[in-house]
Amino acid sequence: MQTIAVVDYGMGNLRSVVNALEAVGDKRDRVLLTSDPQQLAQADRIVFPGQGAAGDCMRAIDEYGLREAIISAAASRPFLGICMGMQVLIDFSEENQGTECLGIFAGKVKYFGDGHKDQGGVKLKVPHMGWNRVTQVKKHPLWHSIDDGSRFYFVHSYYLEPQDPSLIAGTTDYGVSFASVIAKDNVFALQCHPEKSADCGLQLLRNFVHWDGQP
Amino acid sequence: MSLAKRIIPCLDVDNGRVVKGVKFVEIRDAGDPVENARRYNLEGADELTFLDITASSDNRDTMAHVVEAVAREVFIPLTVGGGIRELSDVRRMLNVGADKISINTAAVFNPEFVARAADKFGSQCIVVAVDAKRVSAPGDAGRWEIFTHGGRKPTGIDVLEWVEKMDSYGAGEILLTSMDRDGTRIGFDNDLTRQVSRAVKVPVIASGGVGNLQHLADGILEGEADAVLAASIFHFGEFRISEAKAFMRALDIEVRDD
Numbered sequence: 001m002q003t004i005a006v007v008d009y010g011m012g013n014l015r016s017v018v019n020a021l022e023a024v025g026d027k028r029d030r031v032l033l034t035s036d037p038q039q040l041a042q043a044d045r046i047v048f049p050g051q052g053a054a055g056d057c058m059r060a061i062d063e064y065g066l067r068e069a070i071i072s073a074a075a076s077r078p079f080l081g082i083c084m085g086m087q088v089l090i091d092f093s094e095e096n097q098g099t100e101c102l103g104i105f106a107g108k109v110k111y112f113g114d115g116h117k118d119q120g121g122v123k124l125k126v127p128h129m130g131w132n133r134v135t136q137v138k139k140h141p142l143w144h145s146i147d148d149g150s151r152f153y154f155v156h157s158y159y160l161e162p163q164d165p166s167l168i169a170g171t172t173d174y175g176v177s178f179a180s181v182i183a184k185d186n187v188f189a190l191q192c193h194p195e196k197s198a199d200c201g202l203q204l205l206r207n208f209v210h211w212d213g214q215p
Numbered sequence: 216m217s218l219a220k221r222i223i224p225c226l227d228v229d230n231g232r233v234v235k236g237v238k239f240v241e242i243r244d245a246g247d248p249v250e251n252a253r254r255y256n257l258e259g260a261d262e263l264t265f266l267d268i269t270a271s272s273d274n275r276d277t278m279a280h281v282v283e284a285v286a287r288e289v290f291i292p293l294t295v296g297g298g299i300r301e302l303s304d305v306r307r308m309l310n311v312g313a314d315k316i317s318i319n320t321a322a323v324f325n326p327e328f329v330a331r332a333a334d335k336f337g338s339q340c341i342v343v344a345v346d347a348k349r350v351s352a353p354g355d356a357g358r359w360e361i362f363t364h365g366g367r368k369p370t371g372i373d374v375l376e377w378v379e380k381m382d383s384y385g386a387g388e389i390l391l392t393s394m395d396r397d398g399t400r401i402g403f404d405n406d407l408t409r410q411v412s413r414a415v416k417v418p419v420i421a422s423g424g425v426g427n428l429q430h431l432a433d434g435i436l437e438g439e440a441d442a443v444l445a446a447s448i449f450h451f452g453e454f455r456i457s458e459a460k461a462f463m464r465a466l467d468i469e470v471r472d473d
Contacts, residue, residue: 013340015312019287052337114416124218125418125441127339127387131219131261131471151219151471153292155339155387173217196292196314198256 001028004209005043007070008035009050009060011084017049020195024206037069045209046073049195050084054109054158055096057084067102074104074187078213080205081189086182087160089189095158105182107162116175124175127157134170134180134192140215142188142207143169150200152192154180159191186213219471220435221261221442222459223294223420224449226251227268231277234268252285255449258456260291261471264317264390264444267297275304279311286312296344296390305332309340317390319344320363323370326384333385342420343386347374347407348394357406366394374407375414382415389419390444396424400447403430408438420444428454428462435468 004025006017014033021031032039040046048070050057061067073079074089081089088101093109101109116124131151136143159178162168170181170190180191188208194201226233232246244250252263263285267278275298282295295308296317305316316336322329322343333341348366351358359374378389391411393404403421412419418441421434425445434443448454460470 013309013312013314015310016286016290016314019312020290023288023290051339123413126416127418128218129339129388129418130221130441133217154218155292157338196290198291202290 001026001030002044002209003030003032003042004045004047005040006031006033006047006049007040007066007085008033009057009064009066011050011052011057011060013051014049016193016195017047017082020202020205021047021209024202025209029209035064035066037066040066040069040073043073043077045078045080045211045213046070047080047082047208048073048085049082050088052084053095054084054087054093054099054101057088058099058101061088061102071102071104077186078208078211079187080208081187082195083156083191083193086189086191087158089187090160090162093158104187105162105167105184106164107160109158109160111158112175118175127155128174129155131197132172132174132192134172134190136170138169138183140169140183140188141211142183142204144203144207146200146203146207152180152190152194152197152200154192156191183215185215217469219261219469220440220463221420222431222456222463222470223262223264223442223444224255224260224456225264225266225422225444225446227266227446228278228281228297229268230274231281248281249284249288252289255456256289256291259460259471260456261442262292262294263289264294264296266317267295269297274298279307282308282313283311294342296342300328302328302332302335305336305340309336313340315340315342315388317342317344319346322381323361323363323372326380329381329386330384333387338385338387338417341386342388342390343378343381344390344392345374345378345381345411346392346394347404347411349404349407357410359407362394366397375410378411378415382417386417388417389415391419391421391440393423397422399424400426402426403434403438403440403443405433405438408434408440412439412441418442428459431459432463432466432468435463436466
């Protein structure tokens with residue numbers, strides 16, 4: 001019996017995240033969609049999803065009064081950031097003419113760019129949308145039973161560039177090779193959507209709900 | 216490149232039932248949306264699109280229940296379209312578990328709706344569905360217009376200008392249907408698809424006219440589409456998604472492996 005809290009700050013389709021956690025968790029696990037800092041403080045593990053623009057996300061986090069609760073959870077318990085919930089862990093995003101983020105990790109979030117091209121000069125669509133490979137560049141318990149190079153579902157126009165390359169746990173190629181997964185101590189965060197990535201995504205979430213938070 | 220081209224089966228839903236549902240032996244009820252979705256997911260569909268073909272307000276309640284039931288057990292992206300007119304329609308479908316919402320007629324009559332929806336919910340979940348019909352004479356350079364009411368009513372809007380506008384209004388993806396090809400089974404209008412795909416920065420899904428697996432591949436190779444959508448070739452059990460993927464892989468088109 002454990003409580004898995006999904007942080008609800010009004011950004012995006014959280015139902016899918018809850019559905020997927022319920023599908024992989026133990027029947028006695030409680031998956032709690034909550035905006036209450038108190039409940040976040042008491043949960044055993046935290047899932048921090050997010051969609052939309054960085055500026056809106058940061059504004060919503062503060063309107064809901066969740067900044068401290070998120071930072072404190074990321075410092076103390078198994079913590080999974082998804083999509084925008086990964087990007088805002090960093091210092092700063094280029095989105096919305098520049099957005100100060102939570103600053104849990106040093107680095108920045110960059111735009112793929114208009115006129116984005118691959119190495120051969122072929123136009124690449126933005127957003128980066130669809131199933132792309134994640135190369136596992138660091139051993140981690142959350143990779144258990146997931147083949148290196150497995151495809152996950154992505155949809156985003158901005159990508160993360162951490163200052164400390166040792167944070168990177170997975171990379172993906174889309175014109176540039178970017179950090180699609182970062183991990184440090186009890187925090188694991190990905191740009192792709194495990195809740196929409198069929199079997200590989202469910203396996204990752206299953207690994208997360210059983211993770212002791214040790215890298 | 217390592218981003219896979221997507222294959223998307225489209226399910227037409229009428230009053231909570233899939234019409235033209237899969238006729239596979241392992242499916243007991245060809246009209247049950249959850250069974251259809253589960254089957255397509257097992258076969259390796261990259262996304263699912265549900266189209267509400269009646270789109271009355273009663274039916275919208277039913278559609279929300281369909282999406283809710285599918286989202287509880289199928290963990291790939293779900294797009295819902297048909298009769299989406301208000302921000303509240305978008306919110307409701309997202310809340311029950313849809314990932315993307317396809318806006319068609321409402322965009323034509325009120326383009327600002329697309330901008331407001333993208334602003335409110337993020338471009339990643341707003342698909343603009345475009346019904347295009349060729350208006351240039353055979354042999355002339357292609358020119359296409361937006362049509363409404365199932366391809367019956369012309370709007371005078373040029374398709375290429377329209378998709379650029381929708382791109383700039385915040386559409387995250389374009390679902391492009393050739394009304395000339397829809398239901399013909401002679402293949403996509405690849406000339407149209409290519410021109411649209413080159414005109415916008417967002418991904419384009421080709422739709423309308425698929426009759427065999429080569430047509431799907433042509434949509435990618437000649438039409439330069441990012442994804443291909445088909446209904447009948449999958450529904451009637453002629454081809455499985457897995458066969459479509461094997462066919463495309465043999466032509467060096469990158470697809471999701473499993």
